[in-house]
Amino acid sequence: MSLTVWLVILSVIFLSGIVKGTTGFGFALFSLPLLAHFIPIKILIPVLTLFNLFSSAQIVLQSRQLRIKKSIVLLSVTGIAGVVCGSIMLKFMPDKWLRLLASVVLIILSVMFLSGYRFKIRKLKRGNAVAGIISGFLGGSLAVSGPPLALFLTSLKLDTENFRNTFAWFSIVTASVATADYIKIGIVHFVTFKIFFISLPALILSIWLGRVISRKIPVKIFYTGVVTISLMAGILLFLSCLRECLAF
Numbered sequence: 531m532s533l534t535v536w537l538v539i540l541s542v543i544f545l546s547g548i549v550k551g552t553t554g555f556g557f558a559l560f561s562l563p564l565l566a567h568f569i570p571i572k573i574l575i576p577v578l579t580l581f582n583l584f585s586s587a588q589i590v591l592q593s594r595q596l597r598i599k600k601s602i603v604l605l606s607v608t609g610i611a612g613v614v615c616g617s618i619m620l621k622f623m624p625d626k627w628l629r630l631l632a633s634v635v636l637i638i639l640s641v642m643f644l645s646g647y648r649f650k651i652r653k654l655k656r657g658n659a660v661a662g663i664i665s666g667f668l669g670g671s672l673a674v675s676g677p678p679l680a681l682f683l684t685s686l687k688l689d690t691e692n693f694r695n696t697f698a699w700f701s702i703v704t705a706s707v708a709t710a711d712y713i714k715i716g717i718v719h720f721v722t723f724k725i726f727f728i729s730l731p732a733l734i735l736s737i738w739l740g741r742v743i744s745r746k747i748p749v750k751i752f753y754t755g756v757v758t759i760s761l762m763a764g765i766l767l768f769l770s771c772l773r774e775c776l777a778f
Contacts, residue, residue: 535568539725543581544732550585551740554694555676556757557582562674563636563763567770571628573721575620576712578673580726581733583705586698588737602696604655605662606703609675612666613704617711619671630771632672636764639677643757647681657682665700670708675701 531539546561558578565574620628661682669675679700683693712718 531568536728538568539565540729540732543729544736546581547585547733547736548740548743550582551589551737552744553680553740554589554697555680556760557585557676558673559636559639559677559757559760560763562632562672563760563767566629566632566767569725571625571632572620572717573719573725575671575673576709576718576722577725579669579705579708579712580722581729582669582673582675582701583709584730585733585737586701586705588734589694589698589741590702592741602699604658605665605679605696605700608659608662609666609669609700609704610707612663612668613670613708614711616667616670616672617708617715620712621715621717623671626771628672629767632674633764633768633771635668635672635674636677636760637768639674639681640757640761640764642681643677644754644761650685662700666704669701669704670711673708675704 542561542564546557549560550557561578561581562574565578569577623631661679665675665679665682668678676697679697680693683696709718
């Protein structure tokens with residue numbers, strides 16, 4: 531990769547880390563549609579999963595609430611089942627169709643966020659199970675477990691600290707399982723760790739900066755802007771992928 535590409539990667543990782551540190555989620559939502567233009571999707575997804583694992587661990591260590599609640603356990607167990615299914619799809623689906631699927635999922639989730647959509651949760655245990663499976667599947671296949679889980683947790687009207695804590699623990703569990711699966715199916719390579727370790731200092735600094743920002747401005751205002759950018763990037767990625775998929 532050229533120096534210009536590395537600068538783009540580091541810049542996107544830095545901005546995505548700020549998003550994650552500020553809102554508690556959104557790392558892949560922001561970075562995937564931007565980086566998919568520069569990194570092959572089956573290399574990018576394991577990289578983003580490693581970033582998600584590390585950034586979530588950093589958030590947990592900075593949190594005042596380290597206790598694991600029963601709801602987090604149920605979310606994580608069902609999330610693991612979703613991750614396993616998602617990683618199988620990642621292995622066998624062609625790259626161009628994965629990129630197209632990722633762009634469609636990102637567009638749908640971004641629109642749901644911007645419209646203020648909320649789930650109607652009648653039974654909490656069932657809601658946890660469904661949210662865990664869907665988030666795990668999207669995490670294992672596309673590294674975007676965050677948005678559907680964020681919509682679910684927002685529907686529960688959790689306070690900011692509980693939101694971050696629940697989200698971070700879920701991400702640690704599912705990202706760990708996903709990484710193990712990626713290694714097992716052979717899609718983790720030297721370049722995966724190369725991108726991760728070169729970008730790690732930018733990630734650490736940006737997560738810390740995001741935590742500082744979260745104390746200064748309303749999180750809702752911040753992630754509305756972030757999701758808007760993600761929507762635009764998702765649309766551009768979709769158009770690019772559609773053109774590629776229709777080229778025979």
